[in-house]
Amino acid sequence: MSEPVRSRGQIRRLGLRSAEAVVARCRDFCHVALVDWGWPAPAGATELTDEEREYAVEDVLLVVSEAVTNACLHAGGPTELVVRLVPTEPGGTGVVGDLRIEVSDPSGEVPAIRPRGAPGQPGGNGLIVIDRLTRAWGAVTTETGKSVWMDIPAPVPTPAPEARPALRGGPPTER
Numbered sequence: 001m002s003e004p005v006r007s008r009g010q011i012r013r014l015g016l017r018s019a020e021a022v023v024a025r026c027r028d029f030c031h032v033a034l035v036d037w038g039w040p041a042p043a044g045a046t047e048l049t050d051e052e053r054e055y056a057v058e059d060v061l062l063v064v065s066e067a068v069t070n071a072c073l074h075a076g077g078p079t080e081l082v083v084r085l086v087p088t089e090p091g092g093t094g095v096v097g098d099l100r101i102e103v104s105d106p107s108g109e110v111p112a113i114r115p116r117g118a119p120g121q122p123g124g125n126g127l128i129v130i131d132r133l134t135r136a137w138g139a140v141t142t143e144t145g146k147s148v149w150m151d152i153p154a155p156v157p158t159p160a161p162e163a164r165p166a167l168r169g170g171p172p173t174e175r
Contacts, residue, residue, distance in 0.1 A: 010037060010085040019077045026068045026081045027061045030101070033083045034060065039096050040154045047157035056155040059133045060099060063150055066126040067103040071148070075107035079145070088154070098135075099152040106145040 012033045016022055033039075040056045041048055048056075064081070071078040082102040113127045130137055130150055137150040 012083045014081040016078045016080060019072060022072065022078060023065050023068050026064050026078070026103075029081060030061060030064045030083050031057070033085075037085050037096055039085065039099065041096055048155060049157070052155060052157060060101070060152055063130055063133050063152060064101055064103075066129050067101065067148055067150060070111060070126045071103050071105040074111070075105035075109065075145070078103050078105050080104040080147075082147075096154065098154050101150045101152065102147050104142070104145060104147040108141050108146055110139045110141065110146060111148060 010033075012029070014026065014029045016026075034057055038045075039060075040046075040053060043050070043053070068078050068081070080103075082100075082104075084100040084102070085097050086100060087097040111127055113131065114124055116124065116128075127137075133152070134150040135153045137148065139146050139148045
């Protein structure tokens with residue numbers, strides 16, 4: 001494993017020729033990139049707790065899973081996964097940067113959120129999950145199909161609850 005990248009953008013590409021275990025391969029590929037880059041931020045560089053860091057990584061991996069699964073189910077299978085680290089401004093908060101995930105496939109059909117299915121029935125929620133876990137998403141058609149992109153912001157620490165001011169003096173006295 002290399003040292004975490006702190007301020008420069010990075011791109012990782014995974015060509016996909018086989019559908020065998022493709023979701024797991026894409027998750028693993030993305031996870032390795034996030035670890036190498038120290039995403040969402042190196043430990044101690046921000047006020048993120050370890051739990052917040054783990055949740056942020058799991059959210060990214062869920063987005064990758066949903067996008068790759070959609071490509072498998074509706075678009076003939078993914079042909080490439082691209083993970084981009086978009087750096088923060090120099091002198092920023094110590095956060096490594098935001099992410100852009102791209103999943104390419106051979107279909108020119110642009111995805112759209114479908115109406116919700118029957119409660120308790122599997123399927124039909126992939127784009128809803130992507131929509132909720134990303135800042136923005138969309139698709140670009142190409143000569144060979146399309147690329148679905150998703151922008152994921154680096155997380156912001158959850159503010160600690162403000163301490164209540166102490167009561168001044170003791171309990172009220174009777175006069």
